[in-house]
Amino acid sequence: xxxxxxxxxxxxxxxxxxxxxxxxxxxxxxxxxxxxxxxxxxxxxxxxxxxxxxxxxxxxxxxxxxxxxxxxxxxxxxxxxxxxxxxxxxxxxxxxxxxxxxxxxxxxxxxxxxxxxxxxxxxxxxxxxxxxxxxxxxxxxxxxxxxxxxxxxxxx
Numbered sequence: 001x002x003x004x005x006x007x008x009x010x011x012x013x014x015x016x017x018x019x020x021x022x023x024x025x026x027x028x029x030x031x032x033x034x035x036x037x038x039x040x041x042x043x044x045x046x047x048x049x050x051x052x053x054x055x056x057x058x059x060x061x062x063x064x065x066x067x068x069x070x071x072x073x074x075x076x077x078x079x080x081x082x083x084x085x086x087x088x089x090x091x092x093x094x095x096x097x098x099x100x101x102x103x104x105x106x107x108x109x110x111x112x113x114x115x116x117x118x119x120x121x122x123x124x125x126x127x128x129x130x131x132x133x134x135x136x137x138x139x140x141x142x143x144x145x146x147x148x149x150x151x152x153x154x155x156x
Contacts, residue, residue: 008039009069016073023078023098036082042067043086062086063108089115090130095138104129 016024026036037043041064047055064087066074080099085106093116094100103124104112110129118138126144136143 003035003038005038006069009067012039013069013073016076019073019076023076025078025081027081033081033083037064040066040070040077040082041087061109063088091115094118094120 026039027033031039044063044065045060046063048059048061050056064084070077075096075098077097078099079097080101082099084100084102086108087102088108088111089102090108090111091114095116095118097119100119101121101123104110104122104126105124107129112134113130113132115134117134117136119140121140122142124142126142129144131144
């Protein structure tokens with residue numbers, strides 16, 4: 001099926017703009033996981049540089065970001081069937097988003113710095129993940145070991 005992503009995004013914003021019900025699961029509207037990825041995210045290929053700062057031929061990191069068109073309705077979508085692999089989490093506020101599940105090892109450049117992670121369910125490890133100034137207070141599931149130690153220390 002050849003989808004006109006731009007039209008679907010615009011229709012989604014119109015349909016959800018005044019909607020106040022339970023967050024919508026796009027897979028229940030008949031979209032495949034692949035379709036949902038294309039609808040929700042803009043995807044970029046970022047060249048990887050060698051130690052001298054020169055791009056390595058045919059080496060890329062994939063970066064996904066929510067389509068700006070969808071920003072007004074992001075909190076009205078259920079993300080329980082959405083992959084956040086390669087998502088650019090740095091400085092992103094997940095507050096109010098439902099069903100977000102993230103493996104820190106699979107996000108863009110392993111950078112979670114300055115993210116607001118309210119309601120995010122973490123699966124996987126935080127090894128070598130940049131969590132500078134990240135707020136995990138209302139997150140669910142696994143948390144970085146140092147953060148857990150710090151929370152225990154402040155609660156005693």
